[in-house]
Amino acid sequence: MGTVSPNLLNMPEVVMKEILEKLDLRNIVTLRKVCKPLLLFIDSQNSIPELIDLSIFVNFEKIEVCSNSLKNQSINLEKIENLDQWKSAKNLSIDNFILEISLEKLFHFSFLDVKLRNVDAEILMDLRNKFLESTDPKEFIFTFMEMKNQEKLLEFLGIPEILKNIFGLESQRWKLQYPGTNEKFLEIQISKNYCKFTNIESLEEQVRRRREEAEQLENSGN
Amino acid sequence: MSSTEQGTSSAAPAEPTTAPESAAAPEVPESFYYVHGKDKVVHKVSAGALQHSALIHGMISNLGYTEEQAKANPFPFENIDGDILQMVVDWCNQHKGKPTPPEDTNLPKQKEKLFDLVLAVNYLEIKELLTYCCKQVAMMVKGKSPEEIREIWMIPTDAEDEAAEKEAKKRAGKEAAGETAAAAGDAK
Numbered sequence: 001m002g003t004v005s006p007n008l009l010n011m012p013e014v015v016m017k018e019i020l021e022k023l024d025l026r027n028i029v030t031l032r033k034v035c036k037p038l039l040l041f042i043d044s045q046n047s048i049p050e051l052i053d054l055s056i057f058v059n060f061e062k063i064e065v066c067s068n069s070l071k072n073q074s075i076n077l078e079k080i081e082n083l084d085q086w087k088s089a090k091n092l093s094i095d096n097f098i099l100e101i102s103l104e105k106l107f108h109f110s111f112l113d114v115k116l117r118n119v120d121a122e123i124l125m126d127l128r129n130k131f132l133e134s135t136d137p138k139e140f141i142f143t144f145m146e147m148k149n150q151e152k153l154l155e156f157l158g159i160p161e162i163l164k165n166i167f168g169l170e171s172q173r174w175k176l177q178y179p180g181t182n183e184k185f186l187e188i189q190i191s192k193n194y195c196k197f198t199n200i201e202s203l204e205e206q207v208r209r210r211r212e213e214a215e216q217l218e219n220s221g222n
Numbered sequence: 223m224s225s226t227e228q229g230t231s232s233a234a235p236a237e238p239t240t241a242p243e244s245a246a247a248p249e250v251p252e253s254f255y256y257v258h259g260k261d262k263v264v265h266k267v268s269a270g271a272l273q274h275s276a277l278i279h280g281m282i283s284n285l286g287y288t289e290e291q292a293k294a295n296p297f298p299f300e301n302i303d304g305d306i307l308q309m310v311v312d313w314c315n316q317h318k319g320k321p322t323p324p325e326d327t328n329l330p331k332q333k334e335k336l337f338d339l340v341l342a343v344n345y346l347e348i349k350e351l352l353t354y355c356c357k358q359v360a361m362m363v364k365g366k367s368p369e370e371i372r373e374i375w376m377i378p379t380d381a382e383d384e385a386a387e388k389e390a391k392k393r394a395g396k397e398a399a400g401e402t403a404a405a406a407g408d409a410k
Contacts, residue, residue, distance in 0.1 A: 006337035008375035022360035033368040036380045
């Protein structure tokens with residue numbers, strides 16, 4: 001056996017599989033970049049399906065995960081939750097995957113676009129409080145499969161405005177004013193499987209508000 | 223190491239020394255078997271220690287050797303270097319009849335030795351030791367860049383690999399052409 005070159009590529013398949021089991025996602029992604037034979041071997045392993053056709057873009061502020069072929073598979077983020085890039089990133093966008101994670105663990109992001117398996121109305125209230133802590137631009141858009149304690153929403157947020165989209169789908173909207181400001185609002189919109197929290201005023205809202213302000217000014221002038 | 227004979231370099235092993243027994247040694251005398259690697263140094267190992275190796279355990283079960291027969295017929299592992307087999311025997315002795323700890327810090331740090339140990343342990347089917355070795359290899363990969371991994375594990379880049387393959391094909395082509403020319407010359 002001493003005659004075999006100590007090259008990782010010369011490891012038996014069963015050994016390579018066991019080595020891969022002991023590496024986290026980040027290290028496996030690095031290992032894929034070492035050479036083509038390693039990339040092909042790693043991609044052939046069914047035990048790590050999240051690597052097949054999975055693109056992860058990470059830069060200083062943004063994490064994007066997407067796939068062209070995988071749809072609605074669960075993705076467990078435990079292995080990357082502790083990475084510095086995760087903690088310091090501002091934007092998280094995960095397409096096609098259902099996140100097995102509590103919404104609380106995503107509060108530090110400023111912009112979020114994900115699918116969650118479960119949300120809890122009580123956690124949504126924590127999210128409301130988190131939004132109201134700062135007027136920095138922040139927007140969370142997420143779909144969910146199930147909402148716990150949904151009946152408590154009215155108790156927490158009051159009577160909503162009911163909106164209807166062009167397909168007739170109803171959603172509830174709340175507009176909460178930021179303490180100490182006149183113009184800054186937190187808008188919460190919740191429908192059957194969709195939720196949006198934003199403090200960024202839409203262009204449509206801006207136009208409406210400015211028109212109202214102009215009308216008020218005109219009336220007061222008269 | 224306690225039950226290992228060193229320096230016995232013949233196919234017929236010298237009289238083995240008796241392995242020290244623990245205070246809780248069983249009343250029935252333990253059976254011993256003999257293994258040697260590429261260097262022909264024979265190691266005397268108890269059946270209890272060898273149970274870690276599924277390969278050797280299977281061989282023992284199938285052969286049904288008596289003590290005498292076992293002594294006269296050491297299991298030959300010509301594909302394993304002597305020092306590596308020594309490491310394996312030591313590990314089996316140290317962990318005889320004991321639950322294996324979650325960590326093993328006594329594994330070689332040099333990649334050449336670790337690599338040979340992995341191949342040997344995989345061949346001998348010692349599951350727990352293989353797990354430790356794989357963990358050690360994984361530790362040598364963790365946090366490294368692709369370039370560092372290539373350097374540590376002597377992996378050529380794809381470009382180098384392609385160039386080497388082309389060169390090998392070219393050489394093989396030349397050799398084949400040379401042989402054809404020589405054969406044609408002989409025919410004349």
